[in-house]
């Protein structure tokens with residue numbers, strides 16, 4: 001870690017304020033040539049803010065950025081910045097109304113002269129092939145799912161040929177095999193001498209792909225160290241400022257004869273899943289696991305009414321909501337956390353209070369009026385329960401850090417004391433401590449008598465489940481009771497060892 | 502054994518993406534194109550209906566007439582469509598249609614003919630008119646971009662202010678004593694077609710090429726689709742939007758110029774009430790009020806549909822008192838049909 005050579009990238013005593021919030025307080029980072037450097041810290045620690053400063057999207061209030069010892073270009077010089085650094089931002093920068101090809105070559109569709117769409121699509125196909133992204137270059141980006149959009153962003157960032165690449169939580173919304181492929185790519189890039197900064201809340205990933213790590217806490221730089229000289233516990237301690245403790249799933253018994261609160265009968269939807277049966281009892285948490293193509297997300301989205309099944313019925317709390325109708329599903333007593341919080345999770349310009357109380361607005365006042373005082377009180381309780389880091393209930397959710405926005409989505413799901421709860425990847429992009437809070441919230445709900453379906457790509461999350469239903473290529477292949485071993489579950493998810501049929 | 506199920510990196514069709522959503526075939530782009538042509542059958546249908554109602558409909562004279570009557574509207578729709586695609590709004594275009602030529606004329610004609618008394622050389626008339634349009638666009642842009650005001654409110658205010666200015670300095674009078682140059686464009690025929698049709702055709706050709714095939718044109722779509730993403734890709738978003746507003750003002754002034762020439766005067770209410778039709782044509786033509794979606798070709802089709810409907814109603818002898826209500830009603834129906842055929846909500 002000797003800084004004998006000039007570092008590839010350096011941010012020196014950077015301070016950045018947003019109104020009353022100090023997002024970065026005299027913080028800095030030094031990244032050596034050719035290394036993959038992790039930046040970790042709890043939600044709201046200032047990581048994404050540093051990214052926007054390192055990519056020239058925002059100017060620091062104080063401090064400076066250096067590339068290879070030379071001062072960074074001025075904020076107006078976008079091309080200058082793009083030659084230095086490429087970035088996959090935490091918030092999507094895909095334009096849904098344009099095609100995949102155009103998104104890849106945004107603002108560089110052609111050199112001079114008119115755009116040749118045919119050759120642009122050809123170039124896009126080459127690029128996608130090169131990075132192994134199986135997406136049709138002619139499609140509208142808005143039609144892609146979360147995962148494909150993310151792959152698109154990664155391919156685009158890599159395509160600039162910059163020697164320094166920032167990845168802000170790229171793995172938060174990818175499943176296991178996709179993450180593995182990403183890491184393969186990252187290792188290959190490193191072999192070519194590319195410098196990278198990698199942000200993730202999955203600390204084991206840091207150990208897998210990074211050589212050094214910088215920890216931010218409360219807008220400040222805490223430490224920088226070589227990864228192999230910083231054990232996991234110490235890393236967590238540095239992030240949280242207190243000793244680490246793993247999440248202990250609580251033991252819970254589902255009462256025999258507990259009523260069924262959520263069930264699916266013979267559900268089928270196109271190629272996504274077929275003939276799925278599922279029953280969730282009150283007080284029970286059922287995990288839904290499987291790889292990216294297993295159909296688990298599609299199934300969960302059908303349960304909450306975001307999608308309508310071709311065949312079969314969904315029953316919520318004894319009622320049969322109109323298929324594909326979220327409102328009637330919510331009325332029946334269901335709360336949910338959608339997969340893509342930016343798209344379906346919250347209204348960015350509305351305050352935390354409004355977002356979190358959206359489903360219960362009718363209970364906060366009479367005749368369609370909403371009492372601000374009641375709303376504020378409810379929101380304050382949610383902020384406390386879920387430890388949302390914010391300046392107050394009236395802050396717009398769009399200004400929150402990624403993980404805190406996720407907590408607002410969870411708050412909204414729980415606002416109406418739902419009888420049935422469907423949560424999709426609830427811990428995506430949240431820090432270690434927040435993850436415990438969110439999982440705790442799901443367990444609390446179960447203890448209050450709700451039945452929950454937890455869809456997750458993370459085995460750790462699934463530990464809180466009473467049983468895990470595993471899907472493979474659109475079918476339920478196995479049901480695993482509590483107490484499974486990682487290897488066992490992964491094998492079933494990958495379609496190996498399904499010797500029960 | 503494990504290797505058989507885990508997709509290797511880079512395998513196309515590996516486990517990324519859910520198979521259900523993927524693969525609609527290589528048709529995505531063509532579907533977008535298809536949406537563009539959605540109005541063509543409607544236009545053909547209207548032509549057939551027109552021919553059935555009144556044989557004179559298909560005469561070259563009538564068709565030229567239909568086109569010429571739509572030139573002014575179509576220039577405004579061109580302007581509005583670009584502004585909408587960039588994710589903004591401009592309601593003030595219709596007032597520019599009146600104010601720009603009124604000032605252009607007022608500054609060059611003698612005070613005796615209701616001029617402003619400046620008596621500038623008449624050759625300056627048209628350049629002034631177009632320049633005023635650009636300046637109005639620039640001012641709108643300034644308020645919206647620099648002062649971060651809502652485009653809707655700013656241009657609504659400007660709509661009223663500009664109309665008021667025109668009435669103020671013309672004393673509410675129509676300007677009749679037009680210089681030759683103003684009359685020329687509204688009446689000349691080039692190669693057998695009215696000059697205004699040529700101008701309009703050229704404007705659309707340039708617009709369609711620019712927005713379809715040039716980087717700067719495409720950046721308008723990027724901005725309307727997701728400003729932050731466009732900025733991150735290096736698009737100078739504010740500058741582009743500003744220029745779009747200026748082009749919009751320019752086109753509105755040009756539209757006013759053509760109208761002035763065709764009618765032989767600048768009416769105090771010139772352009773009044775056009776903005777509803779402008780928006781209707783754009784939306785029927787598939788331009789989204791949300792930004793980022795739609796094409797100029799589609800917008801042009803929207804204009805043609807409305808023009809044909811108007812002409813057919815006139816030929817069918819619908820009484821002048823009722824024509825407005827019926828026309829408005831048909832526009833609403835057309836909007837609903839556009840909603841059904843595009844399958845998406847018009848937000």
Ligand SMILES: Nc1ncnc2c1ncn2[C@@H]1O[C@H](COP(=O)(O)OP(=O)(O)OP(=O)(O)O)[C@@H](O)[C@H]1O
Nearest residue numbers: 018023043044045046047048049399400401402403
């Ligand atoms: N545009 C903004 N306006 C107001 N406050 C902001 C804005 N952007 C960030 N903040 C605040 O700055 C702080 C740091 O946010 P940042 O997004 O950098 O956190 P983060 O470390 O990336 O967290 P996460 O892991 O949740 O993504 C947060 O408290 C956030 O609320």
Ligand SMILES: [Mg+2]
Nearest residue numbers: 047048090402
């Ligand atoms: Mg962040």
